[in-house]
Ligand code: NA
């Protein structure tokens with residue numbers, strides 16, 4: 001009873017602050033501050049700064065602004081326009097047309113970056129202006145982008161899989177390998193949805209791409225080359241041991257700068273614009289991450305997520321019921337916490353429960369990551385929604401609404417994983 | 433009263449299990465007057481922040497690898513001097529010799545010492561056989577702190593700065609070929625997926641120390657304080673026995689997974705001992721007369 | 735009061751922009767440090783503490799840009815309730831600015847206290863860099879103070895002009 005009272009107060013404060021329009025990062029921060037003042041006798045300000053400093057000065061976080069900067073460079077130097085010129089002749093015949101560039105772009109970029117926000121920002125910077133100029137319906141452009149960008153977490157490298165692996169003492173290599181097939185299947189589901197949605201949409205009227213013969217198509221594809229080289233370069237630097245997953249972001253920025261310079265579209269103006277744009281976007285995300293980290297501490301002091309998880313563990317559910325309960329559980333806490341926090345806060349309690357139920361921990365890691373992917377597009381705290389709001393000025397609720405079909409597809413993906421566990425277990429079983 | 437106890441390692445780690453047992457012990461002995469809630473896996477404060485958090489009262493009690501704070505005071509790094517105290521017994525002796533000074537330093541930082549349990553000793557994980565220190569030359573070695581960077585320098589290895597989270601990927605892609613850590617961490621990170629050899633050179637035995645905020649401590653009545661001290665003493669003893677058993681078990685796990693696990697050859701051991709002497713001298717320069725008194729007393733007792 | 739605000743407008747805007755530019759320089763510094771780290775490894779040279787430095791730059795780049803990002807409409811908010819109030823929107827918006835002003839002042843105060851204590855206690859980093867923490871934490875405090883100034887500025891502006899200084903910059 002006592003706990004429900006605490007939950008109630010927390011949610012009320014948070015929703016009140018967020019709903020009334022207080023900036024998201026400060027709302028999270030303020031909610032945590034009030035919560036700790038109310039429910040503990042700890043020195044709130046000191047605790048806040050301990051957590052804020054740790055969360056903001058983290059080495060692995062540096063990949064985020066760098067990838068965002070890379071996206072800004074691609075967008076401002078017309079490298080992205082070229083990429084669309086190259087892709088258009090091939091994709092325009094598919095049902096859904098160039099809208100598929102969202103999913104394809106995010107899938108490819110997910111193999112470069114370990115975060116969903118960076119994927120969303122980079123691909124969005126390139127795709128949104130191009131798709132809008134071709135008159136693709138806004139709700140599909142933003143919805144599929146918000147959803148597909150979450151693949152950044154599932155397709156390796158993935159920050160959250162590293163955290164999960166360290167927490168559970170499971171092989172990070174195996175977890176990375178396990179994410180590949182579910183990631184591709186999920187991407188395929190997004191594309192199927194895109195195709196169907198394009199047929200059902202009443203206002204579907206994108207500017208038709210000129211129909212050109214095969215050889216012309218090949219010639220147009222040369223425009224793809226710079227960005228393909230860049231991506232191969234970044235992925236290659238990771239797999240040949242030149243750079244770690246975090247450092248690969250720096251390779252991405254350098255590569256983009258060099259390409260733009262070679263192409264002749266880099267000047268002082270575009271350089272400064274891209275840099276200041278990246279500074280703003282990453283500052284926006286950093287403020288929210290700082291607030292989220294502090295809210296996580298407040299939750300940790302109250303012990304709420306742990307008690308909820310322990311409560312689920314104590315229900316004596318069957319395996320299927322347990323998985324359904326956990327899916328709902330992670331969706332609910334994912335509305336308010338960021339993915340890594342929800343894993344860190346709950347795994348101590350969830351780990352014995354799932355091991356006892358005989359659930360494969362590698363498979364469960366992929367299960368958790370898909371639920372965390374959902375959390376990126378659920379309001380009120382959804383990072384992809386924030387990135388898109390910052391980029392387009394659209395309201396959070398509009399963005400949540402247009403990406404809700406992608407949320408349902410991810411629920412479907414979880415059910416598919418339960419029906420066919422081999423999706424996540426077959427490939428890692430083939431690795432030594 | 434309820435205390436929060438932040439811990440850096442996952443709940444299944446034996447240090448975290450010890451802390452959980454300690455919490456149960458305190459609850460029993462005080463008849464529920466003091467309950468300690470453990471927060472494993474850095475879920476409350478990250479490892480780096482735990483000491484400062486307890487110092488400033490953000491948490492009342494916590495656990496931290498002592499040597500991580502060597503930059504603040506060389507005494508914290510005493511058990512991490514490479515190749516100085518290379519067994520559980522030696523490490524315990526060294527620790528007990530230094531304990532009074534350690535308590536004094538902790539006290540000056542607003543902390544009260546409770547108990548301390550070592551990790552299994554650190555050894556070399558490599559991708560090839562190492563018979564003498566010369567075999568180490570040119571190997572790409574993960575240097576994650578000042579001591580490992582110095583070892584790399586002395587052995588002519590190439591130091592590579594890699595964060596813990598990126599270690600397995602760095603090994604898989606050949607960014608590094610070798611690293612030093614305990615058998616526990618080797619098992620936890622499934623080292624056999626990446627490296628083939630483990631040399632149990634017993635370089636050092638890092639310790640996790642549990643401490644209480646002084647103000648929180650002073651706010652307790654005598655019987656509660658006595659209960660904490662008593663439980664701490666029990667944990668220190670049972671923890672040491674447990675880790676001795678675990679060390680053997682972890683080494684067996686490394687073997688079972690196909691790794692070549694060997695003690696160092698006499699040549700390798702002699703070479704490493706030389707590095708140890710150099711690094712002990714260097715530590716003494718930092719630690720001054722207090723440090724010298726401890727090392728002298730420790731050596732005299734052997 | 736309005737006259738004073740007019741007089742202060744230019745210096746304040748310059749302050750935010752300057753902080754934004756400093757933040758951008760920190761971002762470039764992250765790129766340089768990480769590139770040097772990759773190069774050092776390729777050349778088998780040790781670059782002790784490189785990832786720690788990159789982390790400090792990260793914190794500095796974030797906090798120094800908060801105010802600049804705010805006035806360029808970069809920080810996101812949920813505007814559901816604001817929309818419902820129609821004509822009276824500015825009332826809710828003013829309350830919002832007040833709440834944000836309070837929180838950002840709290841942040842500025844505690845960030846400054848953090849730096850003060852790191853300096854008093856002589857805290858040093860636990861990494862190979864062994865940097866005194868007050869130095870690298872300083873941009874966090876300065877950035878937080880500038881953010882607080884920016885929110886106070888906007889709040890006063892709301893009271894006087896029923897309008898803040900935020901001009902959004904979004905994809906066309
Ligand atoms: Na990824």
Ligand code: NA
Pocket residue numbers: 334335336337374375376377378379380381382383
């Ligand atoms: Na969410």
